[in-house]
Amino acid sequence: MLDVILLALKGLGVLVLGVVVLQLVLSLDLIKRWQLRHLPGPPALPLLGNLPQIIAKGSPAFFRECRAKYGPVFRVAFGRSWMVVVAEPDLLRQVGGKLLNHSMFRTLLGGEFAQLDEWGLVSARDEFWRQVRAAWQPAFSGPSLSGYFPLMAGCAARLADKLERLALQAQGQGQGGQVAGEQAAAGNEGQLAAGAAAGGRAGSEPARVDIWRELGAMTLQVVGSTAYGVDFQAMEPLPATTTTTSANTTGGGDNEKPAAPSSSSPSSSSYGRVLVEACRDVFKYSSVVYGSKYSRVGLLLPEWRPAVSVLAHAAPDPPFTKILTARTHLRDACMSLINAWKQQDGTGGAQEKQKEKKEGKENGAAAKGHANGAAAVNDAAAAGAAAGVAPGSFLGLVLAARDKSTGEGLTDLQVAAQVQTFILAGYETTANALAFAVYCIATNPEAEAKLLAEIDSVLGPDRLPTEADLPRLPYTEAVFNEALRLFPPAHATNRHTDKGPMQVGPYTVPKGFSVFMSIFSAHHNEDVWPRVDDFVPERFLPESPLYPEVAARVPHAHSPFGFGSRMCIGWKFAVQEAKVALATIYQRLTFELEPGQVPLKTAVGITLSPRNGVWVRPVARRPVPRRVVAAETEAEAAK
Numbered sequence: 001m002l003d004v005i006l007l008a009l010k011g012l013g014v015l016v017l018g019v020v021v022l023q024l025v026l027s028l029d030l031i032k033r034w035q036l037r038h039l040p041g042p043p044a045l046p047l048l049g050n051l052p053q054i055i056a057k058g059s060p061a062f063f064r065e066c067r068a069k070y071g072p073v074f075r076v077a078f079g080r081s082w083m084v085v086v087a088e089p090d091l092l093r094q095v096g097g098k099l100l101n102h103s104m105f106r107t108l109l110g111g112e113f114a115q116l117d118e119w120g121l122v123s124a125r126d127e128f129w130r131q132v133r134a135a136w137q138p139a140f141s142g143p144s145l146s147g148y149f150p151l152m153a154g155c156a157a158r159l160a161d162k163l164e165r166l167a168l169q170a171q172g173q174g175q176g177g178q179v180a181g182e183q184a185a186a187g188n189e190g191q192l193a194a195g196a197a198a199g200g201r202a203g204s205e206p207a208r209v210d211i212w213r214e215l216g217a218m219t220l221q222v223v224g225s226t227a228y229g230v231d232f233q234a235m236e237p238l239p240a241t242t243t244t245t246s247a248n249t250t251g252g253g254d255n256e257k258p259a260a261p262s263s264s265s266p267s268s269s270s271y272g273r274v275l276v277e278a279c280r281d282v283f284k285y286s287s288v289v290y291g292s293k294y295s296r297v298g299l300l301l302p303e304w305r306p307a308v309s310v311l312a313h314a315a316p317d318p319p320f321t322k323i324l325t326a327r328t329h330l331r332d333a334c335m336s337l338i339n340a341w342k343q344q345d346g347t348g349g350a351q352e353k354q355k356e357k358k359e360g361k362e363n364g365a366a367a368k369g370h371a372n373g374a375a376a377v378n379d380a381a382a383a384g385a386a387a388g389v390a391p392g393s394f395l396g397l398v399l400a401a402r403d404k405s406t407g408e409g410l411t412d413l414q415v416a417a418q419v420q421t422f423i424l425a426g427y428e429t430t431a432n433a434l435a436f437a438v439y440c441i442a443t444n445p446e447a448e449a450k451l452l453a454e455i456d457s458v459l460g461p462d463r464l465p466t467e468a469d470l471p472r473l474p475y476t477e478a479v480f481n482e483a484l485r486l487f488p489p490a491h492a493t494n495r496h497t498d499k500g501p502m503q504v505g506p507y508t509v510p511k512g513f514s515v516f517m518s519i520f521s522a523h524h525n526e527d528v529w530p531r532v533d534d535f536v537p538e539r540f541l542p543e544s545p546l547y548p549e550v551a552a553r554v555p556h557a558h559s560p561f562g563f564g565s566r567m568c569i570g571w572k573f574a575v576q577e578a579k580v581a582l583a584t585i586y587q588r589l590t591f592e593l594e595p596g597q598v599p600l601k602t603a604v605g606i607t608l609s610p611r612n613g614v615w616v617r618p619v620a621r622r623p624v625p626r627r628v629v630a631a632e633t634e635a636e637a638a639k
C-alpha cells in the first residue's frame, strides 16, 4: 500500500515538475521571439518581458525613449504579450489605413462582461463591426450634432454656474448673485452642497476643485442627454451614503437593484454621480498599475487565465472587487436604459415627442436651459427626449440595426454593449482632454490671454455660444488641439494582424500580432514638432508661421482620434463639446492651479489621465454673476 502511495506521490511530483518545466519553457516565448527576431527592440526578460520599464516609466514615455533608440518600429513584450510598436506619423497612417480589427481587450471578469467587451464597437470584428458602425453613424451626422448643440451648451452653462458661484463665495460675494438665486429657486441645493464640499466656505477659504472630476460629470451628463434623452444627474454631488451596486456577476438587467439609495433607474437622484464613479473605476482598475494582482498574473501566465479568473472571483483583492462592482453597475445601467427606452417606445412616447419636436417645443426648452443653469439639464434632457433624441437617437438606431443577410436585430446584450461603449468612450476621453486643456491654459498666461480675448470678442460677457459661433473660435479650437497633442487621452490605438502578415515600413509583421500605434510618440516627435514639449496653440492656426512647418508638411502628425475606417466615430462630437465647454466656462472664469502640480503627473491605463486630478481655484472674471443667455432666447423674446 505504502508503495502505491509513494508511487502516486512520485508520479504527482513528476507531473508538477513537468508542468513547471513546461511553463518555464513557455515563458521564454521562443516562438514569438523568433517570429519578431528581425525587429529591433529593448531586451526583454523571460516571463516579465518589458513590463518593469513600462510600469516604472509609463508606456508613452518608455516608447518615446525606444523610438529614439531603435527607430520608428520596434518590438516590446508587455509581460507575455509580444507586440510591434509603431511611433512615426507616416507609418501610423500606413497601418491605420488598413481595414483591420482592433486587438481584443480581455479582462478576467468573464461571462456577460466578456461579451459586453467583445460586442462593443471598439472591439467588434469584421461583419459585426460593419453592422454596428453603420448603426452608430447617423448619431454623429451633421443634423444630429446640430441637435446636440443646445444640450451641450446647457451642460457647460450649468458647470460654469456652479464654478462661478463657488468662486464668488470664496471671493466674499456670498450667494446673493443672480445665478445662485435662480438655482436656489429651482431647488438645486445639491450644487450648493457641492460648493461647500469642494472647500468653498463663503468669504473665508479659497474654493478648491478637482476640475477633472467636474468636467467628467459634465461629459457624462452630455452623453446622457444627447444619446439617450436622459438626465443622468451626473453633476449632482454624490451622497455620502451612496455606494455603487454590490457586485453580482450572475444576474442581469433591471431587477437587481443596488444598495440604497443608488439605483440603476435613470430617474434616481444619485444615479449620475454613482455612474461617474463607476466609469472612473472601470478606467482606473483596468490598468496594470492600479488593477488587480490577478490581472498581472494573467498577463504573465496567459495559459492559466481561466484558472486565475476563477481564483479572482473566489478570493477577490480590492481592485478586482472595485472593477467588478463598477462593471456590474454599468451593465445594470445600460440594461435599465434599454428597458426604459423600449417601454417609452411601446407606449408611443417617442412618436408623441417627435410631434412635439415638429412644433418646435424643444428649442424653447433648450434655450431656457441655457439661461438657467439649474433648469438647464432637466430642460435639456426634456428637449432631447422631446426630439426623441431624434434624428440621432442613439438607442433607437442601435435597436433598429439589422443584419444584412439574416435581417435579424441585435440581442439586448449586444445593444447594451453599444450603450456601454458610448458611455465609456464618450465620457472619459473628452473629460481628460478638457482637464488637460485647463492645466495647459493655467500654466500658459499668454495663451490664456489670447483665449479670453477671442471668447470676449465673439461672445461678449453674457451670451452663450451658438452653433454659428463655432467657426469664429479658431484659437479656442487650437488650444484644444494643442492640449490633445501634448496629452492625447487615447495615447495609443492598435490593429491586429489576424488576417495575415502586414508590411510596416521595412518590416513584415507576422500574422497574429498586435500592432500598437503610439499616438503619444507621434505627437512628441521632435523631428516633426518644433518646441515639442511647449504648449503652442498657434501651430494649429493656418495663418501662423508654425502651421506650414507641421500641419501642412506632415498632415497626420496630429492624430488624437486615430486613423482610417476605425478612426474615432465620436471625434466631431468631442470637438464640438470641447469648444462649447471651453468658450462657456472661460467666458466667466479663469483657473489658478493649486501648488505642486507642475509638471502634471499622469496615469497611463487604457487612457492617459491626470493621476491625482487637476486641482484649481476658480476665479470669477466679473464681480457679479452674469445672467448668461442664449441668442435664440433673446431672438424669441424680441418677436
Ligand code: HEM
Residues within 6 Å of the ligand: 096, 102, 121, 122, 123, 133, 421, 422, 425, 426, 427, 429, 430, 433, 488, 489, 490, 492, 493, 494, 560, 561, 562, 563, 564, 565, 566, 567, 568, 569, 570, 571, 573, 574
Ligand atoms: C477627446 C475625445 C476623444 C478622443 C481623444 C478619442 C480618441 C479615439 C481613438 C484614438 C480611437 C481609436 C481610433 C483608431 O483605432 O484608429 C477612438 C475610437 C473610438 N471612439 Fe473616440 N475619442 C474621443 C471621444 C469619443 C466620443 C465622444 C465617442 C462617442 C460618443 C467616442 C467613441 C469611439 C468609438 C466607438 C471608437 C471605436 C471606433 C471603431 O472601432 O470603429 N470617442 N477614439
